[in-house]
Amino acid sequence: MEKRGLNKVDLIFEKVDPKEVLTMAYKMKPSDIVQKVLDSGLKGRGGAGFPTGLKWKYTAAVKNPDKYVVCNADEGEPGTFKDREILDRVAYKVYGGMVIAGKAIGAKMGIVYLRGEYRFLLPQLMKELETFHKLIKDIGFDFKINYCLGSGAYICGEESALFESAEGGRGEPRNKPPYPTTSGIFGKPTSINNVETLVTAMMIIKHGPESYSQLGTKDSRGSKVFSISGDTPTPGIFELELGMSVQEFVNEFGDGDTKAVQVGGASGFCVPRKRFANTVIGFEGVPTGGSMKLFNSSRSMYNVLHNYLDFFAEESCGQCTPCRVGCQQLLKGVQKVKKGEVKSTYLNELIKLADTMKVASKCGLGQSVGNAFRTIVENFREEIIY
Amino acid sequence: MYHIGNLVKELSDKHGRARESLMPILQGIVEKHNYLTDEAMVEVAKELDISAAEVYGTASFYTFLDTQVRGKYVIRVCKTITCSMKGKSEIIQILEDMLKIRVGETTSDKQFSLIETNCIGWCHKAPAMLINEIPYTELTPEKVVEVIKGYMQKK
Numbered sequence: 001m002e003k004r005g006l007n008k009v010d011l012i013f014e015k016v017d018p019k020e021v022l023t024m025a026y027k028m029k030p031s032d033i034v035q036k037v038l039d040s041g042l043k044g045r046g047g048a049g050f051p052t053g054l055k056w057k058y059t060a061a062v063k064n065p066d067k068y069v070v071c072n073a074d075e076g077e078p079g080t081f082k083d084r085e086i087l088d089r090v091a092y093k094v095y096g097g098m099v100i101a102g103k104a105i106g107a108k109m110g111i112v113y114l115r116g117e118y119r120f121l122l123p124q125l126m127k128e129l130e131t132f133h134k135l136i137k138d139i140g141f142d143f144k145i146n147y148c149l150g151s152g153a154y155i156c157g158e159e160s161a162l163f164e165s166a167e168g169g170r171g172e173p174r175n176k177p178p179y180p181t182t183s184g185i186f187g188k189p190t191s192i193n194n195v196e197t198l199v200t201a202m203m204i205i206k207h208g209p210e211s212y213s214q215l216g217t218k219d220s221r222g223s224k225v226f227s228i229s230g231d232t233p234t235p236g237i238f239e240l241e242l243g244m245s246v247q248e249f250v251n252e253f254g255d256g257d258t259k260a261v262q263v264g265g266a267s268g269f270c271v272p273r274k275r276f277a278n279t280v281i282g283f284e285g286v287p288t289g290g291s292m293k294l295f296n297s298s299r300s301m302y303n304v305l306h307n308y309l310d311f312f313a314e315e316s317c318g319q320c321t322p323c324r325v326g327c328q329q330l331l332k333g334v335q336k337v338k339k340g341e342v343k344s345t346y347l348n349e350l351i352k353l354a355d356t357m358k359v360a361s362k363c364g365l366g367q368s369v370g371n372a373f374r375t376i377v378e379n380f381r382e383e384i385i386y
Numbered sequence: 387m388y389h390i391g392n393l394v395k396e397l398s399d400k401h402g403r404a405r406e407s408l409m410p411i412l413q414g415i416v417e418k419h420n421y422l423t424d425e426a427m428v429e430v431a432k433e434l435d436i437s438a439a440e441v442y443g444t445a446s447f448y449t450f451l452d453t454q455v456r457g458k459y460v461i462r463v464c465k466t467i468t469c470s471m472k473g474k475s476e477i478i479q480i481l482e483d484m485l486k487i488r489v490g491e492t493t494s495d496k497q498f499s500l501i502e503t504n505c506i507g508w509c510h511k512a513p514a515m516l517i518n519e520i521p522y523t524e525l526t527p528e529k530v531v532e533v534i535k536g537y538m539q540k541k
Contacts, residue, residue, distance in 0.1 A: 075507060076504075076505060076507075077505070078466045078467060078468075078504070078505040078509070079467070079468065079505070079509050080505075080507065080509075081507040081508060081509060081510060084507050115507075116413075116448075116450045117506045117507060117516065117521075118507070119519040120519045120520055120521060148409070149409070149410065149413060150448075150450075151409065151412075151413060151448035151449070151450035151451050152448055152449035152450035152451075152503070153447060153448050153449065154504060154505075165409065166406060166409075167405060167406050168404075168405040168406045168407065168408035168409050168444060169405075169408075169443075169444055170443055170444055170447040171447060171448075172447075186406075227509065227510065228510065229468045229509035229510045229512065230467075230468055230471065230509075231471075235509070235510035235511070236510045237510070266466075266467075293467065293468065293509070299471065303470075304467055307465075307466065307467045307470055308467070311466060311504055311505070314504060315504060317447075
């Protein structure tokens with residue numbers, strides 16, 4: 001594998017004149033905005049990675065005078081804190097992305113769903129919003145953004161659970177289809193995008209899709225903000241070009257003794273040292289919404305797995321049986337294996353259960369518990385058993 | 387005597403009486419009274435003209451909308467992996483010692499509640515906790531003592 005340094009990028013936090021970019025967007029045809037975002041190859045930055053341009057295209061195609069742009073700021077994945085940083089430092093760019101999305105899909109209303117844990121940011125965000133509303137009114141936009149505050153539920157980061165919550169209900173995911181593009185918040189066509197995605201879209205309008213798509217790889221265009229934590233001398237937020245291997249990442253951020261990297265948080269994948277060199281961070285390898293946790297050899301991977309399972313058992317909304325019971329049984333199962341109450345081969349049964357959850361769960365939560373479970377159990381089996 | 391109904395009316399006037407006003411109203415009550423009493427939830431149901439069960443259904447879904455007694459200052463210590471790796475247990479220990487309560491409990495003077503919570507988004511500055519909405523990060527036992535003393539003097 002070719003060795004190269006990591007390319008640090010400054011797109012998300014770069015200072016821009018919102019008036020200049022939004023005036024540009026104001027003069028563009030909605031279909032041209034959609035085309036530029038399509039051409040850039042931008043995929044959603046929340047973790048699922050759906051092409052943003054397509055989402056906008058589908059929502060734009062629905063005929064309805066009441067459409068919504070929803071900014072998903074319910075950042076709850078363990079190890080992710082980039083959206084908080086983005087909102088704290090460049091909220092005007094998040095709002096800018098929402099207005100651009102609104103123009104692209106034909107929406108006049110925007111809602112930011114902010115997780116309850118970030119409530120301390122709200123006064124400052126509201127103040128900036130007031131200034132922003134004045135700015136876009138001067139340009140000529142007819143668009144209004146409101147805030148909706150969460151109250152401590154990981155599942156509300158799932159788009160349809162977020163809608164339920166914003167409508168005043170329990171944050172329980174809906175059946176799909178219908179998809180948000182036709183029936184989202186309040187049953188209206190909705191484009192729901194992650195905080196970082198919206199900022200990136202604004203920067204694509206500013207710099208053009210050509211320069212953006214020069215960054216990254218065929219499957220993972222552009223750059224991405226990473227939230228780096230765990231056993232690293234330099235925890236924090238870093239914007240990096242996509243396409244690096246885990247090895248390159250560890251060379252830069254590891255403490256010299258990294259034995260595993262959890263890519264994508266509790267719902268993501270565990271990459272052990274032997275796979276560092278041939279695993280790419282991105283949609284062609286291990287995807288991530290930004291969460292990168294490094295573990296060195298002093299850490300017990302049993303504790304890591306136990307912590308994740310405990311998290312999921314608490315955060316499962318309990319609506320569908322595979323996820324509700326599955327999360328609890330996986331947790332109990334690894335405890336039993338650790339205590340020696342069952343044979344170690346019981347882990348194989350648990351992996352089957354995790355696989356079943358992947359197929360049978362209603363939403364992304366239950367479907368992704370098996371990612372961490374399988375990759376940790378398969379790569380660190382001894383640590384789970386002994 | 388202060389009646390919870392007044393606050394519910396006030397909040398409903400501010401946020402509206404549509405179903406989507408439910409969360410902001412409940413959040414407003416918690417902000418003022420730390421938790422939701424049965425009485426408060428019944429009042430909200432009357433005000434929004436929905437069943438009390440629906441109000442309870444929504445409230446009980448969310449960890450920040452407590453339906454059990456909570457103190458004036460709710461301390462939520464993050465227990466997710468990075469905080470746990472970086473000394474969460476020590477932080478809990480010192481809090482339990484200072485407040486003379488266990489995790490999940492509220493002090494008898496109803497000033498402090500101590501609970502553990504899932505990831506609050508401060509992994510790069512672990513361990514971290516929230517006291518009501520204010521985050522405290524890169525905690526050490528000494529820092530915790532200082533912060534809690536500050537809150538104790540506030541009351």
